[in-house]
Amino acid sequence: KNIPDHETGFREMDELLTNAKEGVIKNSSDISAIGHRVVHGGETFTKPTIIDETVIKAIESNVPLAPLHNPGNLSGIFAAQKFFKGVINIAVFDTAFHQTMPEGNYRYALPNEYYEKYKIRRYGFHGTSHQYVSKLAAKFLNKPIESLNLITLHLGNGASVCAIKNGKSFDTSMGMTPLEGLIMGTRAGDIDPAIPFFLADHVKLSYKEIDTMLNKESGLKGISSLNDMRDILAKREEGDKNAKLAIEMYVKRIRKYIGAYLVGLGGKLDAIIFTAGIGENASEIRKLCMENLSMLGIEIDENKNKASGKEVREINNDKSKIKVLICPTNEELEIALQAKELLQAN
Numbered sequence: 001k002n003i004p005d006h007e008t009g010f011r012e013m014d015e016l017l018t019n020a021k022e023g024v025i026k027n028s029s030d031i032s033a034i035g036h037r038v039v040h041g042g043e044t045f046t047k048p049t050i051i052d053e054t055v056i057k058a059i060e061s062n063v064p065l066a067p068l069h070n071p072g073n074l075s076g077i078f079a080a081q082k083f084f085k086g087v088i089n090i091a092v093f094d095t096a097f098h099q100t101m102p103e104g105n106y107r108y109a110l111p112n113e114y115y116e117k118y119k120i121r122r123y124g125f126h127g128t129s130h131q132y133v134s135k136l137a138a139k140f141l142n143k144p145i146e147s148l149n150l151i152t153l154h155l156g157n158g159a160s161v162c163a164i165k166n167g168k169s170f171d172t173s174m175g176m177t178p179l180e181g182l183i184m185g186t187r188a189g190d191i192d193p194a195i196p197f198f199l200a201d202h203v204k205l206s207y208k209e210i211d212t213m214l215n216k217e218s219g220l221k222g223i224s225s226l227n228d229m230r231d232i233l234a235k236r237e238e239g240d241k242n243a244k245l246a247i248e249m250y251v252k253r254i255r256k257y258i259g260a261y262l263v264g265l266g267g268k269l270d271a272i273i274f275t276a277g278i279g280e281n282a283s284e285i286r287k288l289c290m291e292n293l294s295m296l297g298i299e300i301d302e303n304k305n306k307a308s309g310k311e312v313r314e315i316n317n318d319k320s321k322i323k324v325l326i327c328p329t330n331e332e333l334e335i336a337l338q339a340k341e342l343l344q345a346n
C-alpha cells in the first residue's frame with residue numbers, strides 16, 4: 001500500500017484500529033496515549049515527556065542537530081494530533097537515556113565556546129534500545145539494574161555500543177550525530193576528521209557529496225559493495241576478499257570499543273549484550289567479536305551461540321566470568337512502556 005506521508009499513515013492506522021472486523025478498539029478516543037520516537041532531544045530532554053506547544057518548540061529547536069529525523073518526527077506528532085483528537089501524545093527521545101553520561105565522556109576536545117554556544121557535544125542514539133535490553137538483562141540475571149555494569153551492542157543497519165554503569169548510560173559510540181563510532185551498514189563510523197577536508201580540497205567533492213558518501217556509501221557497503229550482513233557473510237564463504245575485509249574491519253571496531261569500555265568501567269563488567277538484526281541473528285559475528293577474550297574472563301559456548309531463538313538467552317560457557325547474552329530489542333514496546341509509566345505517574 002502506498003503511504004506517502006504521515007497523515008495518510010495515521011489515517012490508515014485509525015481505520016485499522018477501529019474497523020468493525022479486525023479493529024481492537026471502538027473508536028480512537030479509547031487510546032490512552034500515543035508514544036512517539038523522537039530522535040534528538042538535545043540537552044533539553046532527559047526523559048519521556050508529554051507533548052504540548054512548549055515541547056514542540058523545543059523539538060523544533062533541536063532540528064539543526066538532527067535535520068533528517070526531527071522534522072519527520074514532528075510531522076508524525078502533528079498527524080497524530082489531527083487524527084487521534086484529544087489523545088495524549090508522548091515523546092520518547094533516542095538521546096534521553098545517554099543524558100547521564102559524565103561530561104568527560106560527552107565533550108569533544110574543541111574550544112569551549114563551540115559547546116557553550118552551539119551545543120556541539122556527544123549525545124548518543126539508540127537510547128531506547130540500549131535501555132530496553134539492559135532491563136531485559138537485569139531481569140534475566142535476576143539482579144537490580146542499579147547494580148549492573150553492562151556493555152550493550154546494538155548491531156542493526158545503524159550500530160552503536162553503550163557502556164552502562166550501575167544501570168545508567170556512561171559512554172556510547174555515537175556522537176553529536178549517528179555517524180560516529182562503529183562501522184555500520186552504510187556509515188563509516190570513526191574516521192580521521194581531516195579526511196573531509198582532503199576530500200573537499202583535493203578530490204573536489206562538495207560538502208553534500210561528502211555527507212552522502214560518509215552516511216550512505218561507506219561502512220560495510222563501502223568495503224564489500226553490500227550492506228546486508230547475510231549477503232556479506234555468504235560472499236565471504238565464497239572466498240570474496242572484500243567481504244572478508246569488511247567483516248574483519250567491522251568486528252575489529254566492535255572489539256576496540258569493548259576494550260575501551262571495559263577499561264572505562266574499571267574492569268567491572270557483569271554482561272555483554274548483543275541485540276538488533278545482526279546482534280540477534282548473526283552467530284558468526286558474535287563468535288568473531290568474542291574470540292580469544294578468555295584473558296578478560298569472556299568465553300562463549302559455541303553450541304549455545306549457534307542455537308537460534310527469540311528469547312533472552314545466555315551464550316557464555318560455564319567458565320566465563322562475564323555473561324554474554326542475546327537480548328532481542330523492541331523499541332516500540334519500550335516506547336509504549338515508557339509512555340504508560342509516564343501516564344501512571346501523572
Ligand code: ADP
Pocket residue numbers: 155156157158185227228229230231276277278281282283
Ligand atoms: P535497523 O537498524 O534498520 O532496525 P535491523 O536491526 O533490522 O536494522 O538489522 C538489519 C541488519 O541485520 C542487516 O544488516 C541484516 O543483514 C542483519 N540480519 C538480519 N537477520 C540476519 C541473519 N539471520 N544473519 C545475519 N544478519 C542478519
